[in-house]
Amino acid sequence: xxxxxxxLWHAEGxxxxxxxxxxxxxxxxxxxxxxxxxxxxxxxxxAESGVQGRVVLSAVFVQVVVTGDDxxxxxx
Numbered sequence: 001x002x003x004x005x006x007x008l009w010h011a012e013g014x015x016x017x018x019x020x021x022x023x024x025x026x027x028x029x030x031x032x033x034x035x036x037x038x039x040x041x042x043x044x045x046x047a048e049s050g051v052q053g054r055v056v057l058s059a060v061f062v063q064v065v066v067t068g069d070d071x072x073x074x075x076x
Contacts, residue, residue: 005021005047008045009025009042010059013025013028027040032066034067037066039061039062039064
């Protein structure tokens, strides 16, 4: 693909910067216990600028393994 690129992130979580080339995503693990695995969808749509630009959509499922509940107590 040719730059400049336009991106748009989607996730089963809180996307920090939807139009950045990379971003952080905060997943809701409220109620999860240490050792529990949760699965979330993450997708990004990338398009070339211009009228004839190509568009690519890629999606993956990510596994989040909860290693402790300290953060849940601090922010819950």
